[in-house]
Amino acid sequence: MSNYLTSVKALPSLTIYRNIMEDPIVKAVTRHLDAVSAPTGGINPIQSYSEVCHLLSKTSNPFTTGIDAWQNHLLDLILKDVNPFSQAAYTPGADYSVFNEAVCWDLTILRSLFNLSVTDIYESTMSVLQCFFHFTGDPALPPWVAAQPAAKEHSAIDEGFRQTKEEFAAEPQWYKLVEELAQHYAFFGCGIFGGHIAFKWENSALHGISQPDTIKLSELIDYADLREQIIDNTLQFLHGYPANNLLLYGDRGTGKSSTIKALLNEYWPRGLRLVEVPKNQLADYQLIIQELRHRKHCFILFVDDLSFEENETDFKDLKALLEGGIEEKPDNVLIYATSNRRHLIKETFSDRKTNDDNREIRSMDSVQEKLSLADRFGMTIIFPTPDQETFIEIVLGLADQRQLQVAPEELRQRALKWSVWYNGRSPRSARQFIDHLEGQLALGKLS
Template sequence: MLESLYYQISSLTLYQSVFNHEVGKAFLRLLQTLQQNNEPVSTKALVLKAYGQWVKTLASHNISWQDFIIEQILGNDNPFSRQVQKQSLQDLPLSLIEAVKYDLTVLKTVYNCQPEQIKQWVQAFTHVDFELITWDLNPSDQNFFNQSENWLNSLEDLVQYYRKQGTGIIAQYKAFRWQTGKLIGIAHPDPIKLHEIIGYEFQKESLVKNTEFLLAEYPALHVLLYGSRGSGKSSLVKALLHQYYNQGLRLIEVGKSDLKDLGMIVEKLRDLPQKFIIFVDDLSFEEDDEAFKALKVVLEGSLTAKASNVVVYATSNRRHLIREFFGDRPRPSDGDEIHSWDTVQEKLSFSDRFGLTLTFEPANQETYLEIVRGLAQQADLSLEGEEIEYLAKQWATRHNGRSGRTARQFIDYLQGELAFKNR
C-alpha cells in the first residue's frame, strides 16, 4: 500500500507541484522513510522525525490534510488549468483531459489517507510503546470535491472554478503590488467595505456601475478620482475588491515609479478571464516623465488592441496631473517651439484621457457630520448624537479639518477611549 501510494504520487503529470509545498514534501519524506528496512533503530527515529515534521507543517498552516490537498488542486498552475480558462473542455486535447483524470484519481487516493490511518502506519513500523498524536482537523464541507465520491464527476465544477478564480498567484490573492518587474501578492489587503464609505453617493454609484460593466464584459472606462485629501477616493477603489472578488475582480497597485511597466502588466493580464483594476494612487507627473508616456499609451491605446479585462483607476489631488510652471507658457523667442500652446494644452488636458472623472469636493460641515453619524452608527457607539457631533466638531478643529478621513480617525479614537473607560 505505502510503496504503491509513493509510486502513484511520483507518476503525477499535471499536478506534480502539489507536493512541492512544504506540507507535501513532508508527506513524501514520511512515505520514503516508511519504506526503509536497513538499520532498524536509526530508521525508526527517521520515521518518527518525518511524521513529526509532517504534523508540524500542517499545524503551522492550521489546515487539515484533506483541505490541503484540495487547496493545492484549486490553486495549481498547470497546462490544463491555464488552457481551460480560455477554451471549453470539449476543445482541449484528449490526452490532456486523460492526464487530468489520472491525476485526480491519484490525488483522491491521497486525500482518502486519513490522519489516523497515517499514524497507525507509523506506529506499526516503529513498534514504539507510546501513542503518537494525530493531526485531526475537521475538513471543510463547502467544496464541490468534498461533496463527490468520484472526483471525475466534479471535473466541470473544477473547470468553472479555474475560469472564475484563476490559478497560481491569481487564485491565491485578491490584491497585488507590482514590484521589481513582477506581481507580489498582498496577504492582508485593506478590509474597507463599500457600506462603510459614507457620503459622495453619486461618485460611489458611478464607480460601482463602471466596475460592474467591466465584470459583465461591457465596455468600461478608465477612471480618475480627483479631489481633496481624505475624501475617501482610495478607500472607495479598495472597497470594490471585497465587493466583487467572488465575481473575478482583482486589484493591482502600481506605484508611480513602476508606471513605465504598465504596457508589460497589461500584456500579462490580457488573456486571463479575471477582471483587473490597475490602481494608481496620488497620481501626478513632472516634465518629460516616462511614466506619463506609458500611462498615456494605456489610456489612449496604440497599435495593440485594448485589453478589455483591464481598467486603470487613479486618484489625484490635482485636476491637472502634470505640473505646469509659468516658465512653461510660450514667450516670443527664436528658440521657442512654434506650436508651444499645443504642448501646454496636451499637458493640461491629460486628465481628459480618462473616460470618467469623478470629483470629490471638500466636505462641508453637514457632509462631515453626516459621515460621523454614519460611522458612529456602524460602530454602535452608545453616546447621544448631539454629544458625538459636538465632539466631532472639536476634533476637526484641532486636527486635520473636515473630511472623511478625519471622521474615521475621530470614530476610531472615540471607540478606543470608550472601550478603555469601560474595561
C-alpha cells in the same frame, strides 16, 4: 499502509498535476512512507516523521469539516495548481475538455493519497518503530496535533474553497468531479489568481494581497451620486460592455481610494479583481497586460495618488497605457486612478515664458501635452470637500454604524472641535474622530 505506498509509487504517473510531486510536503510524506516501508533502508522513520510534522505545522489550519492538515494541503495544491487543464478552464473560449481523461487518471491517484490521514501516518510510524526498533514509546513519539485555528471571520473566497474541499472530501471517486473542478478554476482562477482577489504589481511581477482592505460601499457615507457613476461604469465593465477609464479627483481624505477598494469587496463574486500599480511601475504596462490578458476575471489597475512633477517623464508611460500602443489593451482591463491634482502634472509659470532664447521650440506643445493627460481618462469624477453640515452627517452616520451612545448635539460639538484642531473636514477626518471617540468611550474617559 500498502495502499498508500501504491499511491506514492503511482505519483510519477501523474500527467496534468505533475507539479504536485515537487511540493516540499508531498516530498516529505513520500520519503516517510518509503522509510516506513523499508525501515532498515537507511532513512530513519523518526526523522522523516518529524520532518512531516514540522512542515505541516507551518501550513494554514483548515476550517473544512472532516479533513486534517495533510488532506487540506493536498486539496490546496490541486485547487491552485497551474497546469494545462486549469489554465484552459480559466481562459475565455478555451476547450478544457480535451484534458478530461488525463485529469480523471490523475485524480484517481491523488484521491488514494488523500485517503492517508495524519493519524494513519502516526500509527504506521509507531508500528514500525515497535516492530523493528523495539521502540517502547518512552518517551513517546508525539502524535500529530494541529493547533486549533483562531476564531475569525473567514472571507467569501475562503468559504468558496471550503465548499469545494468538502465536496471532494465527500466523494470517494474524484474522477466524477472533473467538471466541478473546471468550474472552480473558471470562477476563482488558478495559481496566484486562485487564492486572491487583490494584487500589487511590484518588481515586474504580480503579488497577491492576502488581507485586502475590507471597506464596503455600505460603510461609505455621502457622495452617493458620485459613487453611482463609478458603480455604473464598473457594472458596464463586468457585463462586457464598453466602459471608461476613470480619474477620481478631489482633496485628500474625501474617499476616492476607499470607493475603489469598496468596489472590489462588492463585486469580486462577479469577477472583479483589483491590481494596485505604483506610479513608478507604469513603465511595465506591457508586462502587466500580458499577465492579465486571456483571463476570465475583469481587472481594474488601481493607480493611487497620481501626480507628476514637471521634470518627470513617467506620465508618458501612463499615456501609452491609456491610449494603447501597438499592442491592444485587452477588454478585461480598465484603469482607475486617484489624484489630488486636477491636471496631474505640475505646471509652473516658467513653462509659459516666451522671452527665453533657450526655451524649447514649440514649448506650448509640451505644456498642452502635460495638461491634456487627465483628458485621456474617459471620465473624471470630482470629490469635493464636504461642507460643515455634510461633515456632521458623515460623523453621525459613522457613529450610528459603530453604535456609539453619544447624544447627537454633543457628537456635533466634539466633531466640529476635532475638525478645527486636527485634519479639517473630510470623510477621513470624520472616521479618525469616530475612532478616537470609540476608544475614549471604551476607556471610560467620556461620561
